[in-house]
Amino acid sequence: MSDGASDRITPVILCGGAGTRLWPLSRLDRLKPMVDLTGKGSLLQLTARRTADAAQFEPPLLVAGTGEAEAIEGQLQEIGVAPGCVILEPFARGTAAAIALAALSIAPQALMLVMPSDHLIGDEAAFGAAIAAAKPLAEGGWLVTFGIAADRPETGYGYIKRGEAIGGGAYRVARFTEKPDAATASAWLAAGGHDWNAGIFLFRADAYLDALTTYQPRVAEAVQAASFAATREGGRAIPDAEAFAASPAQSIDRGVMEKSDRVAVVPVAMGWSDVGSWEAVHALGPLDGDGNAVSGDVVAVDSRNCLVRSDGPVVVALGVEDLVIVATERAVLVVPRGQTQRVKEAIDALEARRGSESDSPPCKGGD
Amino acid sequence: MSDGASDRITPVILCGGAGTRLWPLSRLDRLKPMVDLTGKGSLLQLTARRTADAAQFEPPLLVAGTGEAEAIEGQLQEIGVAPGCVILEPFARGTAAAIALAALSIAPQALMLVMPSDHLIGDEAAFGAAIAAAKPLAEGGWLVTFGIAADRPETGYGYIKRGEAIGGGAYRVARFTEKPDAATASAWLAAGGHDWNAGIFLFRADAYLDALTTYQPRVAEAVQAASFAATREGGRAIPDAEAFAASPAQSIDRGVMEKSDRVAVVPVAMGWSDVGSWEAVHALGPLDGDGNAVSGDVVAVDSRNCLVRSDGPVVVALGVEDLVIVATERAVLVVPRGQTQRVKEAIDALEARRGSESDSPPCKGGD
Numbered sequence: 001m002s003d004g005a006s007d008r009i010t011p012v013i014l015c016g017g018a019g020t021r022l023w024p025l026s027r028l029d030r031l032k033p034m035v036d037l038t039g040k041g042s043l044l045q046l047t048a049r050r051t052a053d054a055a056q057f058e059p060p061l062l063v064a065g066t067g068e069a070e071a072i073e074g075q076l077q078e079i080g081v082a083p084g085c086v087i088l089e090p091f092a093r094g095t096a097a098a099i100a101l102a103a104l105s106i107a108p109q110a111l112m113l114v115m116p117s118d119h120l121i122g123d124e125a126a127f128g129a130a131i132a133a134a135k136p137l138a139e140g141g142w143l144v145t146f147g148i149a150a151d152r153p154e155t156g157y158g159y160i161k162r163g164e165a166i167g168g169g170a171y172r173v174a175r176f177t178e179k180p181d182a183a184t185a186s187a188w189l190a191a192g193g194h195d196w197n198a199g200i201f202l203f204r205a206d207a208y209l210d211a212l213t214t215y216q217p218r219v220a221e222a223v224q225a226a227s228f229a230a231t232r233e234g235g236r237a238i239p240d241a242e243a244f245a246a247s248p249a250q251s252i253d254r255g256v257m258e259k260s261d262r263v264a265v266v267p268v269a270m271g272w273s274d275v276g277s278w279e280a281v282h283a284l285g286p287l288d289g290d291g292n293a294v295s296g297d298v299v300a301v302d303s304r305n306c307l308v309r310s311d312g313p314v315v316v317a318l319g320v321e322d323l324v325i326v327a328t329e330r331a332v333l334v335v336p337r338g339q340t341q342r343v344k345e346a347i348d349a350l351e352a353r354r355g356s357e358s359d360s361p362p363c364k365g366g367d
Numbered sequence: 368m369s370d371g372a373s374d375r376i377t378p379v380i381l382c383g384g385a386g387t388r389l390w391p392l393s394r395l396d397r398l399k400p401m402v403d404l405t406g407k408g409s410l411l412q413l414t415a416r417r418t419a420d421a422a423q424f425e426p427p428l429l430v431a432g433t434g435e436a437e438a439i440e441g442q443l444q445e446i447g448v449a450p451g452c453v454i455l456e457p458f459a460r461g462t463a464a465a466i467a468l469a470a471l472s473i474a475p476q477a478l479m480l481v482m483p484s485d486h487l488i489g490d491e492a493a494f495g496a497a498i499a500a501a502k503p504l505a506e507g508g509w510l511v512t513f514g515i516a517a518d519r520p521e522t523g524y525g526y527i528k529r530g531e532a533i534g535g536g537a538y539r540v541a542r543f544t545e546k547p548d549a550a551t552a553s554a555w556l557a558a559g560g561h562d563w564n565a566g567i568f569l570f571r572a573d574a575y576l577d578a579l580t581t582y583q584p585r586v587a588e589a590v591q592a593a594s595f596a597a598t599r600e601g602g603r604a605i606p607d608a609e610a611f612a613a614s615p616a617q618s619i620d621r622g623v624m625e626k627s628d629r630v631a632v633v634p635v636a637m638g639w640s641d642v643g644s645w646e647a648v649h650a651l652g653p654l655d656g657d658g659n660a661v662s663g664d665v666v667a668v669d670s671r672n673c674l675v676r677s678d679g680p681v682v683v684a685l686g687v688e689d690l691v692i693v694a695t696e697r698a699v700l701v702v703p704r705g706q707t708q709r710v711k712e713a714i715d716a717l718e719a720r721r722g723s724e725s726d727s728p729p730c731k732g733g734d
């Protein structure tokens with residue numbers, strides 16, 4: 001590694017994620033990255049803090065929907081982080097395009113650390129070490145992904161199969177695989193050599209753009225045109241909508257990482273969670289002596305293994321087990337643990353009944 | 368029966384009842400009689416409507432705590448009932464004293480129909496017929512109670528054992544019994560001849576006051592003094608606090624009815640419920656195809672045999688069974704059906720934590 005300012009990594013924080021799965025805390029007008037699940041700041045704030053060390057990192061770039069600008073800027077201001085730029089997509093075209101917008105706004109050889117804005121990382125030292133391990137590879141033109149050490153046969157994630165070791169704890173990626181069935185997930189966990197794909201990447205901007213041009217030329221072309229015609233307002237950049245509309249919707253995983261042969265994985269165990277369900281929030285703890293994770297104005301009496309959370313009214317859980325109870329001023333959810341992935345069903349039922357009322361739950365995106 | 372105005376019955380509506388058991392819908396600043404459980408009016412309003420026929424009934428007398436005057440008057444005004452008087456007790460001294468306050472405010476030979484303000488009666492025609500059956504007895508000086516036909520081995524109520532038949536479908540009361548154990552309740556249900564004591568009475572004012580003087584002379588004396596020195600403000604009467612304080616706390620059941628030998632019971636099946644728990648509210652229905660009783664802004668998905676009620680936020684019940692979920696703008700309760708009698712435990716826990724916060728749940732009275 002060389003030293004000097006040009007050596008600093010540019011964090012690129014992707015602020016998508018409707019967060020229907022964390023309804024009612026997340027909703028159309030407060031997306032999942034904006035919620036505080038830990039009492040230590042919103043998921044976005046925790047993400048931005050993770051790369052706030054100016055010795056290592058440039059100011060972050062954020063890519064978000066146009067409606068999120070004020071919320072994002074406000075949350076970053078709260079924690080004293082001044083973004084390099086907030087790039088506002090006129091509409092979502094997938095992560096391939098979103099990351100390309102960021103790549104085009106920095107120097108070609110700059111390193112980009114791409115991170116979702118709605119994950120938790122418990123062991124930041126491990127994350128830092130993984131970044132350090134990945135850096136020489138990224139500088140050498142590899143597209144590096146971080147493989148989360150699987151600790152259970154999870155069927156909800158994509159997996160990365162490690163290929164040959166390429167030094168420094170990294171591996172060539174043998175294969176990306178979408179969500180496996182339970183038997184496959186168990187076999188992989190037992191066999192080892194398979195990590196979860198968390199959507200965290202490190203690469204040079206030009207390496208990514210080159211791969212994008214090769215494998216997704218229409219995305220690359222549309223984003224380049226949209227960036228060229230972008231308007232800037234203060235710290236915001238707004239790509240040209242007409243040009244951006246020409247981009248196909250595509251994810252970086254399917255569109256680029258699965259296709260390139262210069263893709264490396266750095267496995268890391270860092271207490272990662274995508275907090276993709278209320279079940280996952282319960283797992284974060286802390287738990288009381290009865291296995292309950294409670295927060296807010298909550299009283300749990302003779303209740304066990306529940307998540308009880310209030311951001312509004314006082315919530316009393318009495319004699320219940322294995323339930324998730326989440327209350328805000330506007331909505332209350334009660335669902336058994338183990339069924340929390342079904343929240344979307346309830347939201348669909350609610351939307352069907354409510355039609356287009358302004359207070360309706362989120363319907364944005366595919367989270 | 369003779370005809371004419373003097374023949375009309377005076378309804379006496381007792382507005383006690385803290386309603387901790389229906390928390391959070393009932394609470395310190397909105398007692399159980401004031402809540403609307405059916406969508407057809409509050410329990411008080413339904414009670415007052417039941418005896419609103421001016422051909423049969425005088426304007427009602429209400430006995431309540433001083434803090435309830437405005438709520439009561441407001442609710443009666445909403446349904447177009449003008450009370451004869453709202454008697455405001457400076458503090459509660461039990462039903463024996465409360466009923467005596469009403470008895471002293473009307474003509475000695477007037478008939479009083481004493482009713483709790485927080486019960487439901489589904490079959491008002493049956494109630495009317497029972498009143499008609501009781502009237503000659505009451506006119507003849509009997510203290511008449513109405514015995515609710517037991518339809519389950521309930522251990523939460525007092526029972527009345529019928530003695531000899533005294534005509535017109537009425538019986539001399541053989542014995543009042545407090546809450547029996549389950550085996551006793553089952554035996555009584557099988558044997559018949561035992562009715563629930565609902566605390567609904569018909570008698571002449573003087574008959575009651577005579578019995579009170581005989582069996583509870585200190586109550587009678589204190590109430591007489593308090594009434595004599597009462598102040599009137601518009602339609603309100605406020606007994607003298609110092610005199611009233613001399614009355615022992617005593618219930619009409621234990622203090623008078625159990626002691627007098629001129630006590631009759633008129634059995635009646637009238638769809639009565641004291642709505643003494645959320646379980647009882649669920650039993651009122653109506654139930655959807657999955658056995659759920661839902662009201663308010665509620666969505667129940669794949670849920671069975673639940674009571675889900677909101678007077679505030681939208682409530683989503685997803686994949687749950689046999690739960691009671693009640694939400695207001697201020698509080699949410701989640702408790703399994705079958706454990707709803709335990710609500711007081713939760714309130715106690717809440718109060719212990721909150722201390723004397725003004726938004727705390729009710730702690731008034733013994734309901």
